[in-house]
Amino acid sequence: xxxxxxTAGAGLMPAEVVDTMRAHLAEEAAxxxxxxxxxxxxxxxxxVYRTLAEVLDAPVxxxxxxxxxxxxxxxxxxxxxxxGTDRLWITPYEYAGNLxxxxxxxxxxxxxxxxxxxxSSGDLDLDWMRxxxxxxxxxxxxxxxxxxxxxxxxxxxxxxxLAPWPCLYLxxxxxxxxxxxxxxxxxxxxLLTGAGRKFLRGPRGTGFAAIGAxxxxxxxxxxxxxxxxEVTSAHRYGIHTDSARRFEYAERSGAAVRGxxxxxxxHLARTDAPDTGQHTRAxxxxxIDSLPGTRLIDPGTRHASIVTFVCEHLHAxxxxxxxxxxxxxxxxxQGNHTPLYLPGQGVEQxxxxxxxxxNSPKDIESFGQALQEVIR
Numbered sequence: 001x002x003x004x005x006x007t008a009g010a011g012l013m014p015a016e017v018v019d020t021m022r023a024h025l026a027e028e029a030a031x032x033x034x035x036x037x038x039x040x041x042x043x044x045x046x047x048v049y050r051t052l053a054e055v056l057d058a059p060v061x062x063x064x065x066x067x068x069x070x071x072x073x074x075x076x077x078x079x080x081x082x083x084g085t086d087r088l089w090i091t092p093y094e095y096a097g098n099l100x101x102x103x104x105x106x107x108x109x110x111x112x113x114x115x116x117x118x119x120s121s122g123d124l125d126l127d128w129m130r131x132x133x134x135x136x137x138x139x140x141x142x143x144x145x146x147x148x149x150x151x152x153x154x155x156x157x158x159x160x161x162l163a164p165w166p167c168l169y170l171x172x173x174x175x176x177x178x179x180x181x182x183x184x185x186x187x188x189x190x191l192l193t194g195a196g197r198k199f200l201r202g203p204r205g206t207g208f209a210a211i212g213a214x215x216x217x218x219x220x221x222x223x224x225x226x227x228x229x230e231v232t233s234a235h236r237y238g239i240h241t242d243s244a245r246r247f248e249y250a251e252r253s254g255a256a257v258r259g260x261x262x263x264x265x266x267h268l269a270r271t272d273a274p275d276t277g278q279h280t281r282a283x284x285x286x287x288i289d290s291l292p293g294t295r296l297i298d299p300g301t302r303h304a305s306i307v308t309f310v311c312e313h314l315h316a317x318x319x320x321x322x323x324x325x326x327x328x329x330x331x332x333x334q335g336n337h338t339p340l341y342l343p344g345q346g347v348e349q350x351x352x353x354x355x356x357x358x359n360s361p362k363d364i365e366s367f368g369q370a371l372q373e374v375i376r
Contacts, residue, residue, distance in 0.1 A: 003363045005284070006329045008147060008175055008306050008354035011201040013263065020262040021203060024255040037254050044254060048261040055200075055264050056192065057183035058210040064244035065208050065257065069174045069195040070097050072209040075247050076191055077101055077170065079219040084110025086138035091116050091124055092341040093146040093153065095172060099339065102141070115340060122299025124153055129161050137167045144182070145175035148338035148352070149308045150281070151300035152180065159188030168215055174198060178267060179277055179305050179356065190215040196256075199305075199356060202263035205256045211244035225250040272357045280355045280364060281305045287368040288353070293375060297342070297350055307353045308333050311375050316349040322374040328367050 004012050027036040037044060053060040066072040078101065088102065088111055105111050117125045124142075140162055144155050155171050162169050169189040176182055178199025184192050190212040196202030211219075224239055227250040231237045239246055284307045288294050297308040311319060316332045323330050333352040335342035342350070355364070 002327050002329060003359070003366050004329045005353045005355050005359065005363070005367060006331045007179075007199055007356040008352060009331050010197045010204060011178070011199055011356055012358065013201055013203060013259070014266050016266060017202060017259045017262045021255040021259040024258050028254070033254065040254065040258060043261050044257055048257055048264070051261055051264045051268070052208055053210075055177070055182075055267060056194075056208075056210050057185050058192070061243040062184070062210045062212055063208065064211055064248050065206070065252065065260075066248065067205050067207060067252065067256075069172070069193045069207040072193040072207045072247075073098060073172065073191075074101055075221065076193075076209055076211055076215070076219065078105075079221045079247070080139070080168070080215075081218060081220060082109040082111050082138070084112070085136060087112045087114060087134075087136050089114055089116050089129075089137060089140045090340075091142055091153065092118060092344075093143050093149075093151065093338060094141065094340055095143055095147060095174075096337045096339050098141065098143075098172060118299070121301055122151060123301055124158070126154065126157060126161065129158065133161065133165055133167075135166065137165065139168050139170060141170045141172070143172040143175075144180070145173075145304045145306065146338055146341070147175055147306070148333040148335070148342050148347075148350070149297045149299060150303040150306035151298075152176070152302040152304050153300075154302075155187045155189070156183075159186070163188055175306065176304065184210045184212075196260040196263060200260075200263050200267055201356075203256045203259040205253055206260040208260075209244065209247070211247060216242065216244065216246075219247075221247055270357070277305045277355070277357055278303075280357070280359050280361075281307060283361065283364045284353050284355055284367070287364060287371070291372060291375060297345060297347060299341075305355050308350045309353075310347060310350045314375055316351045319351050319371075319374055323367075323370055326370040326373070328370045330367075 049063045053063050119125050170191040171189045173192050173194045177194040192210045196206030197204045228241050228246045229237050229239050288309050293312040294309050331352045333350045335347040
């Protein structure tokens with residue numbers, strides 16, 4: 001049986017999620033896609049939004065669905081009115097996909113980008129943020145947990161620092177929703193994005209955002225689809241909602257959305273202890289650290305269930321492939337996917353191990369034995 005330690009890529013979907021999606025597709029094949037959508041409108045148009053709002057601790061009106069977290073991020077951030085007088089703060093842990101958009105916006109608008117420094121431990125320098133925040137800081141972008149290393153950034157404390165200021169606060173929560181307690185209300189952010197496929201154990205092709213009212217009031221999406229807009233003449237159209245759904249596109253997979261809804265409900269029904277993931281992560285970390293020739297990429301003082309390491313004499317892809325042949329799933333973290341941090345640590349590629357609550361102590365023992373065989 002495969003030991004899956006690649007939840008940061010995509011978690012294993014629960015049987016209920018798979019069953020929901022299969023049943024939906026079977027209905028579409030037998031009776032028609034529109035007819036199936038109408039039959040399940042209570043979930044597709046209302047239930048999934050309410051459940052996602054509960055998971056994120058956000059108002060239902062703030063919740064929107066997308067086909068990926070990247071789509072969510074680009075759809076919202078790309079709609080913001082930015083100028084050359086604006087300053088953006090990012091961190092060294094910014095995801096490359098987000099950084100591409102920031103680079104495009106800088107070339108288009110003249111936006112000034114500044115990188116928040118780190119302390120000697122690798123934590124974000126919150127004192128620097130307190131000293132340097134000004135009225136012209138218009139945006140602050142923070143990944144809750146980067147994909148290339150397991151640090152947990154203090155998004156709630158950053159929210160308290162920023163609260164008195166007019167800047168918009170954006171949080172990439174792709175790797176935290178489903179494994180950490182994530183509360184939009186406590187964070188105090190204007191945008192939080194995530195993916196269904198990772199620690200929530202939903203299907204690929206699902207993403208979401210919580211888009212606050214303050215951000216929605218100033219954003220100008222380039223397009224509104226017909227589920228939220230109505231053409232009133234040859235030259236005019238009206239929008240019949242001010243909720244976050246005006247950032248969505250109407251076309252989507254009903255099977256994927258219902259699968260996401262089932263995954264969200266499964267997540268809310270979990271009864272495992274909150275620190276289960278931390279114990280598993282500690283076991284993975286200790287296993288790697290005990291082996292000669294390995295170096296952990298482990299900045300910061302608080303960590304999530306992502307453990308990244310390099311080996312002196314074996315490429316990361318070789319380790320992944322050798323472990324795969326032994327029934328252990330891990331993944332390769334590309335240094336240029338966290339380009340402001342990992343290359344500076346001498347990392348072009350690293351092995352990323354990301355357990356979840358469904359991994360047992362026996363799984364970690366099997367991983368350790370296999371890794372020892374591979375790198376000996």
